[in-house]
Amino acid sequence: MTQRPGSPEAVAPEAIAPYRYTAAVAAEVEKRWQDRWEADRTFEAANPVGPLAGPAADRPKRYLLDMFPYPSGSGLHVGHPLGYIATDVYGRYQRMCGYNVLHALGYDAFGLPAEQYAVQSGQHPRVTTDANVANMRRQLRRLGLAHDPRRGVSTTDVGFYRWTQWIFLQVFNSWYDREAGGARPIAELEAKLAAGAVACADGRDWSQLSHVERRREVDSHRLAYLSQAPVNWCPGLGTVLANEEVTADGRSDIGNFPVFKRSMKQWMMRITTYADRLLEDLERLDWPESVKIMQRHWIGRSDGARVRFGLEAAAGGELTVFTTRPDTLFGSTFVVVSPEHPLLDVIVPEDWPEGTKASWTAGSPTPQRAVEQYRVAAAARTDLERQADRGVKTGIFTGVFAVNPVNSARLPVFVADYVLMAYGTGAIMAVPGQDERDWAFAQTFDLPIVRTVAPPAGVDASTGPQATAFTGDGPAINSGFLNGLGVAEAKRVMIDWLVAHGAGERATTYKLRDWLFSRQRYWGEPFPVVYDETGLPLALPESMLPVELPDLDDFSPQVLDPDDASSEPVPPLGRVGDWVQVELDLGDGPRTYTRELNVMPQWAGSCWYELRYTDPTNQTVLVDPEVERYWMGPRTPGDVGGVDLYVGGVEHAVLHLLYARFWHKVLFDLGHVCSEEPFRRLYNQGYIQAYAYTDARGVYVPAEEVEPAADGSWTWRGQPVDRQYGKMGKSLKNSVTPDDMFAEYGADTLRIYEMSMGPLDVSRPWETRAVIGSFRFLQRVWRCVLDEQTGALRVTQSPADEATRRALHRTIANVRKDMEGLRFNTAVAKLIELTNLLTKLAEVPREAAEPLVLMLAPLAPHAAEELWAALGHDQSLAYQDFPVANPDLLVEELVTCVVQVAGKVRDRMAVAPSISDAELRTLALASEAVVKALEGRQVRTVVVRAPKLVNIVPV
Numbered sequence: 001m002t003q004r005p006g007s008p009e010a011v012a013p014e015a016i017a018p019y020r021y022t023a024a025v026a027a028e029v030e031k032r033w034q035d036r037w038e039a040d041r042t043f044e045a046a047n048p049v050g051p052l053a054g055p056a057a058d059r060p061k062r063y064l065l066d067m068f069p070y071p072s073g074s075g076l077h078v079g080h081p082l083g084y085i086a087t088d089v090y091g092r093y094q095r096m097c098g099y100n101v102l103h104a105l106g107y108d109a110f111g112l113p114a115e116q117y118a119v120q121s122g123q124h125p126r127v128t129t130d131a132n133v134a135n136m137r138r139q140l141r142r143l144g145l146a147h148d149p150r151r152g153v154s155t156t157d158v159g160f161y162r163w164t165q166w167i168f169l170q171v172f173n174s175w176y177d178r179e180a181g182g183a184r185p186i187a188e189l190e191a192k193l194a195a196g197a198v199a200c201a202d203g204r205d206w207s208q209l210s211h212v213e214r215r216r217e218v219d220s221h222r223l224a225y226l227s228q229a230p231v232n233w234c235p236g237l238g239t240v241l242a243n244e245e246v247t248a249d250g251r252s253d254i255g256n257f258p259v260f261k262r263s264m265k266q267w268m269m270r271i272t273t274y275a276d277r278l279l280e281d282l283e284r285l286d287w288p289e290s291v292k293i294m295q296r297h298w299i300g301r302s303d304g305a306r307v308r309f310g311l312e313a314a315a316g317g318e319l320t321v322f323t324t325r326p327d328t329l330f331g332s333t334f335v336v337v338s339p340e341h342p343l344l345d346v347i348v349p350e351d352w353p354e355g356t357k358a359s360w361t362a363g364s365p366t367p368q369r370a371v372e373q374y375r376v377a378a379a380a381r382t383d384l385e386r387q388a389d390r391g392v393k394t395g396i397f398t399g400v401f402a403v404n405p406v407n408s409a410r411l412p413v414f415v416a417d418y419v420l421m422a423y424g425t426g427a428i429m430a431v432p433g434q435d436e437r438d439w440a441f442a443q444t445f446d447l448p449i450v451r452t453v454a455p456p457a458g459v460d461a462s463t464g465p466q467a468t469a470f471t472g473d474g475p476a477i478n479s480g481f482l483n484g485l486g487v488a489e490a491k492r493v494m495i496d497w498l499v500a501h502g503a504g505e506r507a508t509t510y511k512l513r514d515w516l517f518s519r520q521r522y523w524g525e526p527f528p529v530v531y532d533e534t535g536l537p538l539a540l541p542e543s544m545l546p547v548e549l550p551d552l553d554d555f556s557p558q559v560l561d562p563d564d565a566s567s568e569p570v571p572p573l574g575r576v577g578d579w580v581q582v583e584l585d586l587g588d589g590p591r592t593y594t595r596e597l598n599v600m601p602q603w604a605g606s607c608w609y610e611l612r613y614t615d616p617t618n619q620t621v622l623v624d625p626e627v628e629r630y631w632m633g634p635r636t637p638g639d640v641g642g643v644d645l646y647v648g649g650v651e652h653a654v655l656h657l658l659y660a661r662f663w664h665k666v667l668f669d670l671g672h673v674c675s676e677e678p679f680r681r682l683y684n685q686g687y688i689q690a691y692a693y694t695d696a697r698g699v700y701v702p703a704e705e706v707e708p709a710a711d712g713s714w715t716w717r718g719q720p721v722d723r724q725y726g727k728m729g730k731s732l733k734n735s736v737t738p739d740d741m742f743a744e745y746g747a748d749t750l751r752i753y754e755m756s757m758g759p760l761d762v763s764r765p766w767e768t769r770a771v772i773g774s775f776r777f778l779q780r781v782w783r784c785v786l787d788e789q790t791g792a793l794r795v796t797q798s799p800a801d802e803a804t805r806r807a808l809h810r811t812i813a814n815v816r817k818d819m820e821g822l823r824f825n826t827a828v829a830k831l832i833e834l835t836n837l838l839t840k841l842a843e844v845p846r847e848a849a850e851p852l853v854l855m856l857a858p859l860a861p862h863a864a865e866e867l868w869a870a871l872g873h874d875q876s877l878a879y880q881d882f883p884v885a886n887p888d889l890l891v892e893e894l895v896t897c898v899v900q901v902a903g904k905v906r907d908r909m910a911v912a913p914s915i916s917d918a919e920l921r922t923l924a925l926a927s928e929a930v931v932k933a934l935e936g937r938q939v940r941t942v943v944v945r946a947p948k949l950v951n952i953v954p955v
Contacts (some may be wrong), residue, residue, distance in 0.1 A: 017788035021779045021863070026746025030862040034144060042878050043146040045102040048630045051617050052150065059100040063631045065613070065679070066093050067648025068108040068155075068606045068654075071132035073117060076139045076736045078750065078766060079688035083647045085751050086685060086760050086824060088145045090645065092858035093819045095146075096882035101338045102631055104151035104613045104826035105140065107133050111602035112237075112245065115523035116254055119556040127524045129156055129569050139738050143747050146878070151613045155525075155605030159614060162546035163622050164604050165528040172224040172529070172539050174305040182669035189221055190214075215536050223270045223666065226537060228263045228629055229516055230340050230421055235567045238557025239520040240264065242601065242655075243383075250381055257326055260379040260565035263340065267527065267598065269515035271662045275299050278512075284461055284640045285460040285584055286681040288761075290652040298654045300511025305495045307429060307504040309335060309402040309411070319402055319413070322509050323425030325434065326498065327490035330479040332429040333442065334404045335413045336395065339378035340421035344371055347413075349399045359446050360397035360412065367399030371415055373442045378417040379565050386417040391416060393441040404429075405503035406480070406494075416441065422513045432469060439469040452479050453487065515659060517601060521571035522555040524599030530584065531594045538593070540587060547595075550619040556823075571597040606656055607663040610643055610678055622672055632675040641675025650684040657682075683822065686763035688754065692732040693721040704732035704768065725765060736768060748860035749775040755774035755824040777832050778863055781856060784838045784865045785849055793870060806889050808848050813885035815855050824859065831855060846871070852884040899924045900951045901933040917944040 009303045016022060037043060046054030064087045069080070084105070087433030087444035091103040109129045133154060140147075155161045174183040192198040194215075200206060200217055210218060219225055232241040235256025245253045248683040252259055271278075279299050284293045304324035311317050311668035319335065337344065341580060348367050364370030374396045378386070395416030402411045411429075418437055419428055432442035442449050449463040454477045476482040481497070482490045526547045528540040540547065550573070558570035574580060574597045583592050614631045615623040634641040642664075657679070662797040664678040693706045693716060701716045706723075709715050714723050728735050741750040758764040787794050799809065811834040816825035834852060838844050850871060857864035857877050868877045892912045897920065899907040906928040921944050924930060930952060937954040942951050 015703045019786055019791040020788045021782035023743065023745055026748060026778075026863070027742070029866045030142070030144060030188050030742075030747050033862045033865045033909065034141060037146070037876070037878075038149070042876055043101075043103070043148055045148050046100055046151060047615065047624075049626050050615065050624055052615075056100045057630065059098055061631060061644075062091070062094045062099040062101045063614075064094075064101065064643045065610055065643045065646045066105055067646070067652060068106060068609055069136065070111065071107045071109055071115070071129060071136045072113075073128065073132050074730060075132075075135050076738055077728050078738055078741060078754070081140070081143055081688075081738060081750075082143055082688050082754050082760075083649070083685040084140065085143065085754050086822065087645070087647050088143075089751075089755060089824055090822060090860045092146055092820065092861060092878065093882060094875075094881055096854070096857065098881070101146075102148065102151070102613065103146060104148045104152040105145070106360045106609055106613070107136070107155070108602065108606050108609075109133060109154045109156040110605060112239070112254060112519075112521060112523070112526045113557055116237075118523070120817050124551070125555060126156065128450070129154075129523075136264060142742055143738065148769075149485065151616045153609060153612050153616060155609070158546050158548055159619075160609075161525045161605065163609070163612065164525050164600070165547060165674065166542060166622060167608055167663060167667070168224060168541065168600070168604075169528055169545075170670055170672070171269065171663070172222055172537075174223045174666060174670065175221040176223060176270065180669075181277075183666045184221060184669070186222065187219060190218060193217065206576065212534050212536070214715075215534070219520050219536065223273070223518070225268055225270065226412065227268045227514075227681045227945075229268055229514075229791045230267060231258045231264050231516060232262055233262050233264065233565065233567075233569075234562075234746060235560035235564050236562035236701065238559050238569055239571075240266070240516070240518065240569070242516070242603075247622065248385070250385060257562045258380060261340065261381075261436060262379055262565060264569070266516055266518040267596075269517050269662070270659070271515045272510060274511055274665055275301065275512050277665060278658060279660075281677060284638075285677060285679070287679075288650075288682065288684055291650065291657070291684065292683060294653045295658060298512060298658065301508060302424075302510070303505050303508050304491075304506075304725045305498055306425070307405065307498060309405065309429070309851060310409075311347060311413075312401045314349055315516055317343075317347070319343060319427055320425050321427045321429045322507060323429055325431065325487075325491070326494040326504070327476060327479070327482060327485075327487055328431040328434045328452045329404070329406050329494060330482070331431040331433045331450040332404055333413060333432065333448040333450060334411050334430045336416045336419045336428050336430050336438075336441070337398070337413060338419045338421040338426040339375045339415055339417055341426045344375070344398065344415060347398065347400050349734075350399075352399055353401070355401075355410075355412075356397060356399070357446060360414070360783060362396060364396070367397070370396045371398055374415055374417075381417060383420055383422070386420065386590075393437065395441065395445065397445075397577050405498070405501070413449070413513075413847070414441075414445070423511055424509050433463070434469055436469045436471065436473060439492070450478055452482075506749065512658075515603075515662070517604075518598040519601050520557050520571040521599055522549075522552060522557075522572035523812055524601065525549075525599050525604055526573070526599055527596035529596045530582065530586075532591070535597070541582075541586070544584070549599075551675050552576065570790045571599075571744070573597045573599070593652045602800060603656065603659050608667075608678075609658045610646075610660075613672070622667075625674070629674050632673070632678075634675065640677040640680060642677045642680035645681050645683060646679040647683045647685055649687070651682070673711045677753040684759070685760050686758075688728065688757070689726055689763055689765050690728040690732075690734040690736070690766045691726045692734040694720050694724070700714045700731070700733045704736075728766065734888075741771065745775045746862075748863045750775060752828060752860055756828040758825055760824060777828075777835065778860060780835050780839050781831075781852065781860075782842045782863065782867070784835060784852065785870055794844055795846045795871065797846055798843070798844040800848050804837065804841070804845065804848055806893075807834060808851060809885040809889040812851060812855065812883045813890055816882070816885070819858065819882075827855075828859065831859075832895075853877070854880055854883050895947050897924075897947055898949050899927060899930060900949070901930055902954060904933075906930055911947050913947050915947050920944050920946045920950060924952065 005320055046056035048057040051623055066084055091101045095101050114125040114129050117128055118938050173186045175189045177184040221366040232246050234252045234257050235240050237252055237255055245257045247253055302324045305326040307321050309319045327667050328336040395414045398413045398415055402413050404411055430438040432438040432449040434453055453474045454790050473487045476485045476490045495506050526549055528547050529537045555572055557572055560567040569922045580595050583590050611623045615627045632641050660678050668676050669672045693701050695701050706714050713720050753771045811830050814829045814830050853864050853867045885897050894910040895913050897909045897911045898905055907927045921942050934954055940955045941953045
């Protein structure tokens with residue numbers, strides 16, 4: 001292996017002291033201690049009851065959780081373990097503080113990447129997934145992570161997804177009872193429908209409905225339901241994609257195929273019923289405010305009104321819009337609907353009506369042709385593109401006019417892609433005078449602009465080409481009975497008017513949409529659902545779980561013309577005829593049913609894995625109530641409960657966390673858990689990034705071969721290269737694997753380096769050349785305990801001197817604070833400072849050596865275990881008490897500070913050596929001797945050299 005400059009093995013072998021801490025020593029020590037921890041079952045956490053019960057459950061608990069990793073075929077690079085090392089350090093510290101710590105790791109192993117690789121390689125996705133999991137387990141074990149191996153799970157394990165299917169059944173068999181404020185069993189809904197306490201959708205009495213009609217009525221209330229929903233359809237992959245799987249330019253992240261917006265029959269989760277609770281309970285969570293803001297924005301609660309616009313006789317009926325500004329209704333001069341709006345299928349006429357302007361039609365011969373063409377074009381664009389402010393707006397007149405309810409004005413109805421079906425009602429009343437996008441649209445299509453709020457003095461109040469929309473507050477104008485009112489009052493008055501005239505009602509809407517829960521793939525959890533001759537879904541009884549994924553030789557959906565937006569998916573499971581058509585007895589005798597061909601999305605397993613870690617072997621219930629209460633239950637009245645610390649990247653701030661919170665709240669409402677939230681405290685770690693280098697051709701070159709030049713530039717094989725900063729990856733040739741670091745330095749060095757690079761929540765650049773500093777720190781610690789030449793113990797029983805003892809206890813106190821605050825970089829800095837002090841001693845006192853080793857243990861556990869054993873201890877230090885500082889030794893000795901006025905000594909003060917410049921300045925100016933010496937003169941400047949000198953220069 002080629003040694004990097006400065007690596008520990010880049011020294012001639014004969015120059016290495018025989019007992020020095022080297023990479024070879026680290027490798028041997030680390031493997032031996034990892035084997036011993038496994039053999040001794042050192043990190044097994046105890047449950048209060050059940051097969052995993054143990055006496056440690058009498059201790060207070062800490063439940064630490066890492067975000068579920070996906071087992072990639074490329075394995076880990078050094079950026080991946082940052083959060084895992086941090087939680088491991090914190091968990092080891094908590095064990096040493098007397099806590100029963102649950103820390104486990106599993107794998108989010110279903111999903112499209114594994115399936116796509118299986119399609120390309122011809123291997124079953126389970127084979128490749130299992131191999132990826134095995135490789136990742138090896139790399140993580142080599143890091144010395146103190147996980148409880150009994151609790152790790154994979155979402156692909158049948159024993160795991162059996163309970164994922166069970167949770168789906170709980171959601172399917174529930175409805176949201178607004179009176180109760182939560183999910184209730186569907187049987188309660190049926191009883192209320194039968195009693196007339198809940199009205200049927202069509203107004204008929206429950207007794208008048210046929211059996212099939214009753215099923216449809218109940219299905220319309222379920223928290224898991226089938227619906228025609230707008231989806232990201234990718235014919236080139238043969239499947240629907242999540243928003244996160246679509247690039248900004250509207251193509252699939254995998255394969256780079258076109259993605260189209262269209263409606264398909266899909267399974268949905270009614271997460272919108274929980275919007276208010278998801279929003280309100282954010283205030284009860286110990287989460288970063290930035291994440292809370294992102295969730296609030298995603299939920300997007302808006303208060304306003306629904307307004308009904310009548311459609312002219314040719315179209316008939318009415319169009320409902322939602323607006324947060326009902327006070328501007330007098331200024332609505334046109335209406336815009338989303339390209340996905342279902343009314344477009346029925347209201348668009350065959351011919352252009354009287355009053356149609358040429359600029360509205362794009363030269364199309366008929367409204368139906370124009371709308372059809374526009375809808376196809378809009379389907380090829382992402383929501384992000386459609387919402388981008390490009391200045392010029394696109395749209396087509398539908399050939400329909402609506403009637404403004406407040407003034408009977410005739411308003412043309414346009415279809416335009418800047419309106420999304422996913423927000424409000426999919427239609428807006430356009431008020432160009434008060435909305436910049438509507439203003440741009442009005443100017444493009446020569447539509448009237450009416451201001452309804454008076455702009456302040458100095459703002460162009462005209463509607464000419466140089467003017468613009470005014471979005472601020474002010475008195476209402478051109479608004480009839482609202483004139484003169486401020487915005488807030490005008491809103492209230494207009495809503496009251498709409499209600500009184502039957503033209504609308506007060507309403508709240510959300511950006512949050514129901515959760516699309518179907519995938520036309522193979523590698524996912526099968527739905528525990530079948531269909532009878534009615535085409536309506538039937539839930540399988542729990543006794544028939546799990547519904548196992550059948551084996552296939554061809555795992556890919558039927559690949560279709562990538563550009564055919566109208567194509568229909570053909571899921572892979574449709575090929576398994578004897579699995580699709582199945583004979584079951586669901587209570588009325590054996591009958592033939594059809595299974596659901598879609599599978600669940602990758603999100604499913606990651607919505608509840610934290611519960612399975614607590615009780616991984618339970619085959620009777622999802623989680624034993626006493627076990628869940630111990631690990632996740634509320635600490636005090638009003639506490640939401642949940643995992644004590646959840647660490648992961650901010651990229652999961654919205655969807656994963658919202659979905660997990662939704663499922664957990666359903667389980668809470670149904671009495672399956674006592675915690676209201678899954679994750680009490682959230683911490684987002686930063687990222688380890690890396691420099692990448694390109695040559696004159698723009699081609700990436702191996703980062704490890706790049707050398708710095710004397711002038712500050714960079715060269716590769718003697719040629720200048722450009723340096724870029726960003727993510728780490730194989731394609732950029734800047735990826736560094738943990739295996740490389742294990743071989744050159746050992747796992748403990750990698751752990752120390754990653755924890756010392758900077759604050760945990762801040763991203764930082766990887767620099768391989770800097771790793772040697774962490775390695776040398778461990779070598780110095782090693783030398784504090786063992787002689788490099790003889791291997792003999794350097795530790796003495798003699799007491800430490802006063803200065804060493806005080807330095808030790810200050811370090812203990814500060815490291816404890818840093819550990820509690822997850823400030824591992826400053827904890828490392830303090831340990832380095834103490835180590836440097838001890839290495840200067842001829843012999844290290846045991847009273848200093850042992851606390852140093854114990855404080856090092858969470859960060860570099862293998863080296864610490866080895867040194868602890870060398871100090872004469874037979875037991876692992878994993879549960880040794882973390883050192884506690886003696887408060888008497890934290891009182892700082894005072895030093896003398898000389899205070900001068902105009903260069904003459906006027907006072908001497910006893911101060912703490914750690915006093916700040918600001919504190920010392922204040923004390924000096926308050927000195928009676930200084931006040932007397934100044935004789936009322938003003939101070940021009942004060943020079944402070946804390947803690948020993950202050951020089952005051954008067955005017």
